[in-house]
Amino acid sequence: MKPALLALGVLLPLLSACGAANQRLVQNDEYGDWRNGRARNRPLGSNAGLVVFGVDKDREAREAAANGGGSGLSVNAYLWRATLDTLSFMPLASADPFGGTIITEWYTPASANNERFRAQAYVLGRQLRSDGVRVQVFRQTLDRGQWVDSTVSAATNSDLEDKVLARARELRSQSASR
Amino acid sequence: MRKILLGTTAVVGAALLAPAVAVAQEAPTVRIGGFFRAYYGNTQQTGRNSTGPSTLPTGTGGATGNLPADSTGNIARLSKNDFSTDAEVHVFVNGKTANGLSYGAVVEIAFNQQEGRNIVQQRASTGKSTASIDEYYAFIASPTFGQIRFGDEDGPVGGLMNSGVVTNFGSGGVYGDRESFVSRQANDRTTTAPGALGDNTKIIYLSPQFFGFDFGASFAFNYNEGEDTGCSTNQSSGFCDSSYAFTGASGFGVAAAGPNFSARRNEYQAAVRWRGSLAGVGLAVTGGYVGAGAARELTLNGTQARVFNNLNVFQVGAQASAYGFTVGAQYEHGDSNFFWGNTLRGDRPMDQFFAGASYTMGPFTVGGNYVIGTFEGNSRSAFTGPTAGNPSGLTRRADFANGAGMMRRLGYGIGGNYRLAPGLDLLAEYSSYTVAERGRDLDPSNPGVQDRATAKVFIVGTRLAF
Incomplete structure (x- = not known):
């Protein structure tokens, strides 16, 4: 009996992991709380209560929803401004502060007339984080009167991201010192 | 065996603790929540006027007899009216690791350390509202x-x-909270709610939900909770959580209130639940089982006797809800006494049926529930010491008649609440609970045989969950 129970105890958790598509984690407030019903009816289930330590994600989300009704940015403001500043030497094709995307037009530097660049930048979230921005640069060269795609050195994208982050840091420290 | 165990544990550990999904890490938060409630209660309980003056300084003596009315006709009795307050403060810690595991802890601080006041010594006793731990995990x-x-x-x-x-x-x-107003006389209390099975220290596995099903299992070595062993010495006493046998064990099938002093050992529970909806009706069905062994009775000359049945109870329950209505029923059967304790060998198994319904409309909820059960009452056996022909040492009591020993416990409650604000309820409730056992005097301090004890409680008050 005992080895069978033991095997069951090992197998069942493993088996439960096979459900994949039809599977979800049962949240803590879906289990009964038997203090003769006294502690139940807590507002918002396990998210109730006053946060005394740490960042209240729910409150952040609520406030973001309250502020974001059409006017505010839905991405990090420092990263957004820094990306605009960094890419401002190129003409902008579109900038969507809600999706966090910035797309530029083709730009030909004065020093090299036979190549042109275009950049797409994504600001990924509300947090000011080093992985909060992605920049992708496209390059074409003029070959016998035709623009053809050509490679961009791998460092270009990350260099531009670094510039954005450095600018965001500047903006952040400026606003903090004010 | 050990190798297999270690191997499989490693596999499970690796599978559990290293999912390959990248999720944003969340620093832990600490939240404070809890509840406060204050009630007025009006209680009508049989036997509450049998208050012979307790001359014991500790206040723990049994009721001694009914006093006659004095010359002006006053009868000493317990009042029907009382206020009752209770609160708990809960601390919730929640966090998430970078690989998607959520983790945390819950500490529930209660303020009802003592049920009855009990003076050990002047200025050396525990207050009734001293802080204690309800649950923590x-x-x-x-x-x-x-x-x-x-x-x-x-x-x-x-x-x-x-x-x-x-x-x-x-x-x-x-x-519900009716027990706050009922004295323990004749055990006229609702003791077989699911949560009364106990929050002894255990390890619990709860599965994810897949295709509407989830299941859970738990194991506990004994009935106790908290930090220490409870053993003051190596003596095999009942105070020791881990004693397999102790003298007087046969008296602790029913747990002693307060110190979690019980004969229950190696408790395991398993339950499967299905939740889903059919044609807009929300459904939930649960089947479960709880089993446990028991400590043996140890005689003074060292003989051990297996006096208890294993705890061995099956449970099925189902409920449906639609348009604000919820109806549900639950049935339990197996070897258990009326305190979720081990029965003595030869005792009858318990049967319990519960049914309830409620209706919610806007801020109002009204409902009623009903429970009836049969249990072993005053056990038919007593421990007299094992002999060659009777290794359990249990002998049939001389006064045990056929058909005796069957206790019926039935009760109902109706009530409603009005939600004044999120978490804040005003509530009113009436409940009645009766214990009946043919031929047994449940109130020995009154003349005659009272084979029925009832407590009716009316509650009105407020409850704030925060």
Whole structure:
């Protein structure tokens, strides 16, 4: 009996992991709380209560929803401004502060007339984080009167991201010192 | 065996603790929550006027006899009216690791350390509202492998995963806060609610839900909770959580109130639950089992006797809800006494049926529930010491008549509440609970045989959950 129970105890958790598509984690407030019903009816289930330590994600989300009704940015403001500043030497094709995307037009530097660049930048979230921005640069060269795609050195994208982050840091420290 | 165990544990550990999904890490938060409630209660309980003056300084002596009315006709009795307050403060810690595991801890601080006042010595006793721990446990949860809770917490059968126990109105109806107003006389208290199975220290596994199903299992070595062993010495005494046999064990099938002093050992629970909806009706069905061994009785010359049945109870429950209505029912059967304790060998098994319904309309909820059960009453056997022909040492009591020993316990509650604000309820509730056992005097201090004891409680008050 005992080895069978033991095997069951090992197998069942493993088996439960096979459900994949039809599977979800049962949240803590879906289990009964038997203090003769006294502690139940807590507002918002396990998210109730006053946060005394740490960042209240729910409150952040609520406030973001309250502020974001059409006017505010839905991405990090420092990263957004820094990306605009960094890419401002190129003409902008579109900038969507809600999706966090910035797309530029083709730009030909004065020093090299036979190549042109275009950049797409994504600001990924509300947090000011080093992985909060992605920049992708496209390059074409003029070959016998035709623009053809050509490679961009791998460092270009990350260099531009670094510039954005450095600018965001500047903006952040400026606003903090004010 | 050990190799297999270590090997499989490693596999499970690796599978549980290293999901390959990248999720944003969340620094832990600490939240404070809890509840406060204050009630007025009017109680009508049989035998509450049998208050012979207790001359014992400790106040622990039994009721001695009914006093006659004095010359002006006054009868000493306990008052029917009382206020009752209670609160708990809960601390919730929640965090998430970078690989998607959520983790945390719950610490529930209660303020009802003592049920009855009991003076050990002047200025050396515990206050009735001294802080104590209700439940505390840590958990680790993964979306793929479910959740492990470790600590003092209800089990899957004893509160976490039950279906059909409708208590979402008033203070809970027959399973509500009525016990705050009822004295322990004749055990006229609702002792077989799911949560009364106990929040002894256990390890609990709760699966994720797949195709509507989830299941849970738990294990506890004994009935005790908290930090220490409870053993003051190496003596095999009942105070020791881990004693396999102790003198006087046969008296602790019913747990002693307060110190969690019970014969229950190696308790395991398992439950399967299905939740889903059919044609707009929300459904939940749970089947579960709780089993446990028991400590043996140890005689003074060292003989051990197996006096208890194993705890061995099956449970099924179902509920349906639609358009604000919820109806549910639950049935339990197996070897257990009326305190979720081990029965003595030869005792009858318990049967219990519960049904309830509630209706919610806007801020109002009204409902009712009903419970009836048959249990072994005043046990038919007494421990007299093992002999060659009778290794259990249990002998049939001389006064045991055929058909005796059957205790019926039935009760109902009706009530409602009005939600004044989120978390803040005003509530009113009436409940009645009766214990009846043919031929047994449940109130020995009154003349004659009272084979029936009833407590009726009316509660009105407020409850704030925060």
